[in-house]
Amino acid sequence: MRSRRSLTFLLFITPVVLWLFLLIVLPHVDLLLMSFHTEDDSGAMVWSLVNYLNFFQEPVYWRTFMRTAIYAILVTMITFAVSLPVAFYITKVVSPRFSGFLSLLLLMPFWVSELVRVYGWMILLRESGVLNHFLMVSGLLQRPVEMLYNDVTMVMGLVYTSMLFMVVPLISVLESLDDSLIEAAYDLGGGIFSIVTRIIIPHAMPGIMSGGIVVFMLTLGNYLTPNLIGGKNSLWFTEQIYNQFIASFNWNQGAAFGFLLLVLSSSIIWLGLKLTRQKLSQVVQ
Amino acid sequence: MAIDLNVENVSKTFGDFTAVREVSFAVEKGRFFSILGPSGCGKTTLLRMIAGFIEPTVGRIMIRGKDMAGFPPNRRPVNLIFQHLALFPMMNVAQNIAFGLQRRRETRAEIDRKVDDILARVGLPGFGGKRIDQLSGGQKQRVAIARCLVLDPAVLLLDEPLGALDLKLREQMKVELKKLQAEVGTTFIYITHDQSEALVMSDHVAVMNGGRFEQVDTPRNLYARPQTPFVARFVGENNGWKGVVADRQDGLCTLRTDDDQLFSAATHDDLPPGTPVIFFIRPEAIIIAPDAGLENFNRMTAVIQSILFDGANSRMLAMPEAGATELMIALPQNRQYDHLKVGDRVAIGWSARSAVCFKDR
Ligand SMILES: Nc1ncnc2c1ncn2[C@@H]1O[C@H](COP(=O)(O)OP(=O)(O)O)[C@@H](O)[C@H]1O
Numbered sequence: 001m002r003s004r005r006s007l008t009f010l011l012f013i014t015p016v017v018l019w020l021f022l023l024i025v026l027p028h029v030d031l032l033l034m035s036f037h038t039e040d041d042s043g044a045m046v047w048s049l050v051n052y053l054n055f056f057q058e059p060v061y062w063r064t065f066m067r068t069a070i071y072a073i074l075v076t077m078i079t080f081a082v083s084l085p086v087a088f089y090i091t092k093v094v095s096p097r098f099s100g101f102l103s104l105l106l107l108m109p110f111w112v113s114e115l116v117r118v119y120g121w122m123i124l125l126r127e128s129g130v131l132n133h134f135l136m137v138s139g140l141l142q143r144p145v146e147m148l149y150n151d152v153t154m155v156m157g158l159v160y161t162s163m164l165f166m167v168v169p170l171i172s173v174l175e176s177l178d179d180s181l182i183e184a185a186y187d188l189g190g191g192i193f194s195i196v197t198r199i200i201i202p203h204a205m206p207g208i209m210s211g212g213i214v215v216f217m218l219t220l221g222n223y224l225t226p227n228l229i230g231g232k233n234s235l236w237f238t239e240q241i242y243n244q245f246i247a248s249f250n251w252n253q254g255a256a257f258g259f260l261l262l263v264l265s266s267s268i269i270w271l272g273l274k275l276t277r278q279k280l281s282q283v284v285q
Numbered sequence: 286m287a288i289d290l291n292v293e294n295v296s297k298t299f300g301d302f303t304a305v306r307e308v309s310f311a312v313e314k315g316r317f318f319s320i321l322g323p324s325g326c327g328k329t330t331l332l333r334m335i336a337g338f339i340e341p342t343v344g345r346i347m348i349r350g351k352d353m354a355g356f357p358p359n360r361r362p363v364n365l366i367f368q369h370l371a372l373f374p375m376m377n378v379a380q381n382i383a384f385g386l387q388r389r390r391e392t393r394a395e396i397d398r399k400v401d402d403i404l405a406r407v408g409l410p411g412f413g414g415k416r417i418d419q420l421s422g423g424q425k426q427r428v429a430i431a432r433c434l435v436l437d438p439a440v441l442l443l444d445e446p447l448g449a450l451d452l453k454l455r456e457q458m459k460v461e462l463k464k465l466q467a468e469v470g471t472t473f474i475y476i477t478h479d480q481s482e483a484l485v486m487s488d489h490v491a492v493m494n495g496g497r498f499e500q501v502d503t504p505r506n507l508y509a510r511p512q513t514p515f516v517a518r519f520v521g522e523n524n525g526w527k528g529v530v531a532d533r534q535d536g537l538c539t540l541r542t543d544d545d546q547l548f549s550a551a552t553h554d555d556l557p558p559g560t561p562v563i564f565f566i567r568p569e570a571i572i573i574a575p576d577a578g579l580e581n582f583n584r585m586t587a588v589i590q591s592i593l594f595d596g597a598n599s600r601m602l603a604m605p606e607a608g609a610t611e612l613m614i615a616l617p618q619n620r621q622y623d624h625l626k627v628g629d630r631v632a633i634g635w636s637a638r639s640a641v642c643f644k645d646r
């Protein structure tokens with residue numbers, strides 16, 4: 001009996017372990033080793049810390065790195081600030097029949113690929129785009145303005161891309177919030193601010209953290225949106241990695257950057273969980 | 286006496302459905318006022334209008350003489366205890382109670398003192414640090430009450446707060462709640478579908494049916510002098526007949542029932558002969574084997590159909606030999622009636638003054 005059960009267990013666990021090992025662990029170990037190697041003068045591979053030293057010595061690298069981290073946190077926060085009212089409206093304000101329809105609307109943009117969505121934004125916002133056209137026709141603008149290729153537009157694009165991943169966990173966590181708790185807080189003299197901060201956010205914390213982690217990681221690792229609508233002077237760290245692998249063909253440097261990004265995202269998430277006193281196991285449920 | 290709550294001609298419609306219909310009442314300061322009615326009769330709707338969650342379609346609600354129209358719940362001097370209590374699970378007991386005080390920006394020391402006071406008052410001293418899920422049902426009840434009372438509201442509204450408790454605890458909480466109310470002297474508006482809760486605790490009870498108040502009275506009067514057939518049926522138990530008035534003299538009328546029996550009954554309405562009536566006699570007003578000398582007394586012989594043993598609340602069902610309506614008769618458990626069994630013929634009767642009689646509409 002025991003051996004039978006352990007056999008089934010083995011049968012189930014093997015593909016998972018294989019998948020984890022072959023597709024995640026193995027390439028990462030290879031990348032890790034790669035990041036500690038460099039070519040010497042004769043072109044042979046030798047152990048070295050030079051890839052990591054480069055990162056700290058070349059300001060453009062670590063500035064891009066910090067910029068990416070700060071913007072990713074900012075995008076996560078803005079996404080949360082935008083998603084909370086949306087999720088609240090869908091779960092608590094409209095009738096249940098209508099809320100399903102609204103969730104569907106929210107999902108719709110994700111039926112097309114991110115590339116198409118980003119080009120959609122570009123058609124809307126570029127100098128000869130739809131928005132400029134209407135502003136000109138209505139007389140609000142004398143000459144077209146370039147709305148692409150700046151940080152504000154990039155952040156907006158990133159928030160738009162990530163919103164769904166924040167709204168969905170928030171909806172599921174707000175659905176479990178008893179309406180009478182909100183009413184009780186209102187009845188006891190609470191205003192909007194205290195109801196949101198004392199009742200809704202503490203209740204929604206697991207959803208906020210799981211949404212936040214997903215949004216943060218997606219944003220940090222996003223390549224398309226910063227590259228296409230962020231323009232030349234708003235560098236994203238993924239572009240640096242891409243440049244190393246593809247443009248400079250320096251895989252060792254690229255691997256080092258990749259690892260730095262991994263360490264960055266892990267430590268920020270760890271810090272976030274510590275600060276809000278959440279456990280990862282609670283959050284991923 | 287100062288009036289704490291004044292509800293004037295309040296109605297509430299949802300679409301074309303009227304949940305509360307032309308309700309008016311006033312509650313004096315320090316009273317325990319109950320609204321009793323079957324579920325779906327509009328009690329919660331009325332209470333939520335007083336709390337400010339719903340605006341009345343018509344009418345006015347005044348608290349301590351001030352018109353509450355346009356005041357949201359957080360700016361009304363009333364607090365509501367929700368049907369399922371709605372304690373905040375993300376806070377401990379003390380934080381739950383402090384929530385309302387903090388909204389008033391009271392000082393930390395003041396808040397701590399008030400929280401300790403009220404916890405002692407509801408019999409939970411030292412419970413401040415407990416989480417909500419560590420409390421028993423009765424303790425949660427008290428925390429919910431403390432959370433509202435600490436704000437010293439003009440009126441405390443309670444929406445069937447004992448509904449979720451088991452029978453024994455409910456009996457105990459009834460007494461405790463009544464005592465607590467007498468101690469703190471806050472005006473309580475208590476809604477329930479359980480007549481015993483309303484009768485035991487209240488100074489005054491309003492019986493509500495289909496969105497309307499049928500009668501507002503003391504518990505004793507509701508029981509002894511119901512003003513409408515609904516109250517007669519809903520408060521306590523009653524046997525009911527339909528019939529017509531055959532004759533009347535000095536406050537008593539003779540009634541002919543639809544199954545052709547003649548009874549005499551007291552009436553406070555002016556009912557000329559020929560009026561269709563509905564009249565009631567309580568199971569506990571029917572006497573088994575009555576004394577022969579009683580006056581203004583309805584007598585009959587009945588056959589016992591069944592005996593329903595329920596401790597102090599035992600009943601028997603008996604069919605009058607001359608009639609077609611089964612009667613429910615109280616069976617006191619004092620050993621006097623132990624010999625009765627199904628199929629026996631017994632003499633029964635009741636005083637004409639025990640029956641109540643209404644015009645049938
Ligand atoms: N928001 C609403 N919309 C429509 N009908 C409602 C609403 N709230 C309550 N009702 C109806 O009003 C009636 C009275 O409800 P309620 O006040 O909750 O009754 P009770 O508390 O006495 O059980 C019920 O028939 C209910 O369906």
Ligand SMILES: [Mg+2]
Pocket residue numbers: 325328329
């Ligand atoms: Mg109700």
